[in-house]
Amino acid sequence: MSDLRDLYQQVILDHYKRPRNFRKLDEANRKAEGHNPLCGDEITVYLHLDGDVITDISFEGAGCAISKASASMMTAALKGRTRGEAETLFEMFHEMVTGHRDGTADPGGLGKLEVFCGVSEFPVRVKCASLAWHTLRAALEGRNDPVSTE
Amino acid sequence: MNPAGRQVAGEVCNDCLVGFGVERIRQDFPALQVRVHGKPLVYLDNAATSQKPQVVIDRITRYYLSENSNIHRGVHFLSDLATQAYESTRDRVRQFLNAAHDREIIFTRGTTEGINLVAHSFGRSRVRAGDEIVISAMEHHSNIVPWQILCEEKGATLRVIPVNDAGELLLEEYERLLCDRTRLVAVTYVSNALGTVNPIKPMIATAHRRGIPVLVDGAQAAPHLAVDVQELDCDFYAFSGHKLCGPTGIGILYGKADLLESMPPYQGGGDMISAVTFEKTIYNSLPYKFEAGTPHIAGVIGLGAALEYVQRIGLPRIAAYEADLLAYGTELLSAIPGLRIIGTAREKASVLSFVLDGIHAHDVGTILDHEGIAIRAGHHCAMPVMKRFGVSATARASLAFYNTREELEALAKGLHKVIEVFA
Numbered sequence: 001m002s003d004l005r006d007l008y009q010q011v012i013l014d015h016y017k018r019p020r021n022f023r024k025l026d027e028a029n030r031k032a033e034g035h036n037p038l039c040g041d042e043i044t045v046y047l048h049l050d051g052d053v054i055t056d057i058s059f060e061g062a063g064c065a066i067s068k069a070s071a072s073m074m075t076a077a078l079k080g081r082t083r084g085e086a087e088t089l090f091e092m093f094h095e096m097v098t099g100h101r102d103g104t105a106d107p108g109g110l111g112k113l114e115v116f117c118g119v120s121e122f123p124v125r126v127k128c129a130s131l132a133w134h135t136l137r138a139a140l141e142g143r144n145d146p147v148s149t150e
Numbered sequence: 151m152n153p154a155g156r157q158v159a160g161e162v163c164n165d166c167l168v169g170f171g172v173e174r175i176r177q178d179f180p181a182l183q184v185r186v187h188g189k190p191l192v193y194l195d196n197a198a199t200s201q202k203p204q205v206v207i208d209r210i211t212r213y214y215l216s217e218n219s220n221i222h223r224g225v226h227f228l229s230d231l232a233t234q235a236y237e238s239t240r241d242r243v244r245q246f247l248n249a250a251h252d253r254e255i256i257f258t259r260g261t262t263e264g265i266n267l268v269a270h271s272f273g274r275s276r277v278r279a280g281d282e283i284v285i286s287a288m289e290h291h292s293n294i295v296p297w298q299i300l301c302e303e304k305g306a307t308l309r310v311i312p313v314n315d316a317g318e319l320l321l322e323e324y325e326r327l328l329c330d331r332t333r334l335v336a337v338t339y340v341s342n343a344l345g346t347v348n349p350i351k352p353m354i355a356t357a358h359r360r361g362i363p364v365l366v367d368g369a370q371a372a373p374h375l376a377v378d379v380q381e382l383d384c385d386f387y388a389f390s391g392h393k394l395c396g397p398t399g400i401g402i403l404y405g406k407a408d409l410l411e412s413m414p415p416y417q418g419g420g421d422m423i424s425a426v427t428f429e430k431t432i433y434n435s436l437p438y439k440f441e442a443g444t445p446h447i448a449g450v451i452g453l454g455a456a457l458e459y460v461q462r463i464g465l466p467r468i469a470a471y472e473a474d475l476l477a478y479g480t481e482l483l484s485a486i487p488g489l490r491i492i493g494t495a496r497e498k499a500s501v502l503s504f505v506l507d508g509i510h511a512h513d514v515g516t517i518l519d520h521e522g523i524a525i526r527a528g529h530h531c532a533m534p535v536m537k538r539f540g541v542s543a544t545a546r547a548s549l550a551f552y553n554t555r556e557e558l559e560a561l562a563k564g565l566h567k568v569i570e571v572f573a
Contacts, residue, residue, distance in 0.1 A: 004520050004571060039510070039543055040528060040536070040542035040543040041512075065509075065572070066512075
């Protein structure tokens, strides 16, 4: 049986209660909205892109512990990274939370984001963990339609 | 004894007189014996769907094992048997609702299809530009969206009866909303998100004084309240079998005969016709006019067994038992620090919707699931009412007559665990 503490790790609870980069980014040149109709989670991701580099990133919204902590830790992980690096991280993150990670993945590649590995034991929560990332991708692609996990 | 040789709760009425006998009732439901994450299942998601008693499962099995055939067209033995079982369920539903005639009972896929039938058939033929449809602020999406589609198509307007902070309809506002342009009132009997029992009888009388027909969404009421459609005098009453111990995919639309007679068909096909030529089709009489195609025969027969089961226990006894459970659950939850119950109407049935300070309903649901406790977390397909109460989601424990006080104590204990995880 999967342990609840694998899902609700202290780091995750900390980011839920004190989310980082939780604000509107006035100087943003990209933004996207995402929502998860199943549980009512809503998020807006703001980006400042300088060429290919994410020079600043923030988010606003309401959601469960997993979605909010995931958004918070995503913003912390992506500041200063390139678009390509962000895409790669999303792919690795997605493989981890959906339990599709094969043996070839770089074990250290996700860094602190590894705390979300417990999500793969809770399939209904995968959408919560990946909502911020889907919204980020929409912001990077400059899409205007809100992203939905459904 | 049923075919499986097991005793059914309703069969021994001496016991009914002594007490509700919930422990024996629980034995009738195989799914209640399931263990979840190594713990006994505490099933508190009954507003989403109820569990099924063995008699219903056995009846559906028996149909497929030894009665399977299409209805209304066979000259052979099995077809006749299936037709009898199907049509005798229609009569059982008529008794269940105390409708005047069997032909007023239409089998549908569920409450949603019943409402859509009325929106398409009654709505499209009666509603014109500038007309109005009145619904309430606590409707399920299934009693909002069909009317929105209709209003958009016809250039009509949707009017909404507001609710107070307890989750009760504002009846004075309701009266003010009714006018010469109102073509229909569509309102829920019991709110799935708040548990409010609406005073639909006086509301129907109010609408009728202006000659406005009323559709009642009975999805949440059917498993908890005895209904007499003639006494209520509602024009349409829709409910689903699966919330009432029956199978999914089968529901009922009751409609007054004269209204149904005057309405055009909803879907075309076999069984709903008397004669077809390429020039003209003569439609079948009620209720078949509204039952195109081969219906969910096994579902209808299973629903018949479910109604028989529920009627043996008796809805008045069920309502009394559940009222006691709801009061106890309300008391237990109210004692939990940081917990706020959403929906505190004076008249309530079987729903405990709540939010916990600083903890999202989805997290509450996951942690309770770990304790074997099944609740619903989310907007309960009633986003407008969530917005009215300033929440995006609630956790909802919903009760059935097979739940126990011990299960509510397990819920309270589970909620303390939730708080502990987030401490």
